[in-house]
Amino acid sequence: MQEITFNLNGEEVTVEVEPKDTLLRVLREKLFLTGTKMGCEESECGACTVILDSRPVNSCTVPAAKVHGKTVVTIEGISKNGELDPLQEAFIEAGAVQCGFCTPGVILSAKAILDRCENPDEEQIRDELSGHLCRCTGYLQFYDAIRIAVKKLQEQKTEK
Amino acid sequence: MRIEKYLYPTSAEEAVRMLEDYQGEAMIMAGGTDLVLWIKEGKREPSALVDIDGIKELHSVLIQENEIILGAGVTHAEVAENRELKKRVKCLTDGCRSVGSPQIRNIATVGGNIVSAQPAADSTVNFVALGAECEIVSAEGRRRVPVEQLFLGVGKSALNPGRELMTKIYIPLPACPYATSFQRLAPRNSLALPIVNVAAYLAEKDGRIAEARIVASPVAVTPFRLRQAEQYLTGKQVSEKGLAAAAGQLAHDEANPRDSLLRGSGEYRKVLVQDLVTKAVEEILGKLLRGGAEHAGNNV
Numbered sequence: 163m164q165e166i167t168f169n170l171n172g173e174e175v176t177v178e179v180e181p182k183d184t185l186l187r188v189l190r191e192k193l194f195l196t197g198t199k200m201g202c203e204e205s206e207c208g209a210c211t212v213i214l215d216s217r218p219v220n221s222c223t224v225p226a227a228k229v230h231g232k233t234v235v236t237i238e239g240i241s242k243n244g245e246l247d248p249l250q251e252a253f254i255e256a257g258a259v260q261c262g263f264c265t266p267g268v269i270l271s272a273k274a275i276l277d278r279c280e281n282p283d284e285e286q287i288r289d290e291l292s293g294h295l296c297r298c299t300g301y302l303q304f305y306d307a308i309r310i311a312v313k314k315l316q317e318q319k320t321e322k
Numbered sequence: 323m324r325i326e327k328y329l330y331p332t333s334a335e336e337a338v339r340m341l342e343d344y345q346g347e348a349m350i351m352a353g354g355t356d357l358v359l360w361i362k363e364g365k366r367e368p369s370a371l372v373d374i375d376g377i378k379e380l381h382s383v384l385i386q387e388n389e390i391i392l393g394a395g396v397t398h399a400e401v402a403e404n405r406e407l408k409k410r411v412k413c414l415t416d417g418c419r420s421v422g423s424p425q426i427r428n429i430a431t432v433g434g435n436i437v438s439a440q441p442a443a444d445s446t447v448n449f450v451a452l453g454a455e456c457e458i459v460s461a462e463g464r465r466r467v468p469v470e471q472l473f474l475g476v477g478k479s480a481l482n483p484g485r486e487l488m489t490k491i492y493i494p495l496p497a498c499p500y501a502t503s504f505q506r507l508a509p510r511n512s513l514a515l516p517i518v519n520v521a522a523y524l525a526e527k528d529g530r531i532a533e534a535r536i537v538a539s540p541v542a543v544t545p546f547r548l549r550q551a552e553q554y555l556t557g558k559q560v561s562e563k564g565l566a567a568a569a570g571q572l573a574h575d576e577a578n579p580r581d582s583l584l585r586g587s588g589e590y591r592k593v594l595v596q597d598l599v600t601k602a603v604e605e606i607l608g609k610l611l612r613g614g615a616e617h618a619g620n621n622v
Contacts (some may be wrong), residue, residue: 164328181328181371182361204359205426206513217399217428223358224429225351227328228373271424292512293423 166230170195171239179226186210188226189236197237197266201295208294211267212236218267218274220293237266240273248314249273249307256307260298268294272308281312325361327370333377334459334489340372342461346484348372352395352434355426368484379489380433385410388495394433394456394488398445399424401432410616411493413502413521417448420506423513433488436469439479441540442515446473448504449491450545451521451537457490466492473544498532499615500525503602507594516540517585518594520573522602524555526610531555536569536602538595541579548573551599560610570600 163178170193179188186203189195189212201209203222210222213235240247249269252258259265268291275282275290282290287308291301329348331337341348349368351357360366374380380395385406392401401407402419421427421435421444435445436456449469457466458481469491472480481488506519518538525533534552539545551569558565574596581588609615 181325184358203362205355205422208423208425211425214429218425219429220355220425223355225328225354225358225371225373227371228351228354228375230330290424293425 186221252311258303353430398427413504505598520598566603573599
């Protein structure tokens with residue numbers, strides 16, 4: 163066992179891990195953040211996506227020890243004080259959630275796009291979401307949701 | 323076997339010392355997108371993991387007039403998004419953009435892709451086509467090796483990740499005009515290994531093709547140089563008609579991909595090699611003729 167410390171959803175956490183433990187397992191089984199889903203566990207489906215130092219990655223193939231000293235954001239970290247992130251609201255409004263299994267990962271990839279680009283075009287969105295499998299929605303609702311979120315974020319900005 | 327320790331060196335030399343401490347039983351951990359899976363499947367059983375993230379020189383991108391020096395720990399996303407690299411080595415940025423998915427490209431490293439030595443890798447064919455060399459550090463010191471010589475077989479690299487670390491990749495840029503192309507066909511655009519990919523590089527001097535490197539994969543156990551097509555093109559006038567089709571035909575005759583349940587029949591993939599080589603050479607010649615070369619002096 164080895165102790166690692168990293169920033170998780172804005173707070174420093176310290177946890178004991180085995181060198182072979184994946185970030186996915188540590189998040190779910192040691193830190194009890196089960197919003198990050200365990201799907202294929204071989205980097206194919208995107209259900210386990212988290213944001214590592216501003217970039218979405220598949221936590222199922224990241225050794226937990228690798229994030230020592232780094233910053234990780236999971237789906238639990240994007241709502242604040244019980245209020246949903248505009249992206250989460252947009253996913254509800256667009257009907258982009260059905261069974262919900264892929265949703266946390268997709269929302270985090272979408273968040274990573276919007277953090278880098280205020281108004282992404284369709285190709286950018288398709289490209290950035292291409293590492294997610296969704297068996298319910300048919301993907302088009304993700305695109306609608308992101309468009310709604312772009313609007314919400316722009317409105318928030320003008321209000322400020 | 324149990325992995326005893328996860329280590330964080332801050333220099334290449336320290337990393338190699340750590341590897342030596344474990345007498346070849348430890349392994350370098352770069353992005354982990356291959357290695358973590360192999361450990362889970364029991365295909366690799368290292369006794370310790372040596373993480374490269376803290377080694378600064380592995381993460382730098384240096385663009386000079388006559389060469390590009392890429393840190394081996396640079397990610398595929400970093401290469402794919404770099405506009406200055408796209409101007410100079412378009413095949414490489416296109417190839418890196420084809421690897422896996424965004425989540426994989428965000429962490430998988432170009433050095434790792436070379437060392438993994440998978441025959442279908444979309445970035446490595448480009449390093450071979452570009453005539454790249456890499457720097458390797460071991461307990462004996464640093465040495466430079468052509469990337470092409472690192473591939474020994476499927477998953478077999480001449481670099482021993484239990485003793486050695488790749489630090490840099492050197493891509494030479496000629497003083498004369500040149501252009502590159504990366505072509506690929508896969509069942510779908512994301513998260514699919516290529517049925518065939520082709521990387522090509524042609525350089526021009528005084529209206530003639532002065533240098534040609536054309537590489538296809540996975541048509542053999544290692545990236546495959548289409549030497550007959552290369553030889554045919556070398557010395558030809560850039561403006562000569564029918565060059566691309568003739569190079570494609572030679573590539574067709576030269577490549578000998580096997581029948582694969584995953585990728586299609588050998589005969590089908592031979593035709594694909596022909597088509598992709600023709601397309602790549604056509605694209606490059608078009609660029610050279612229209613003055614759209616990726617000349618190192620361009621846009622600096």
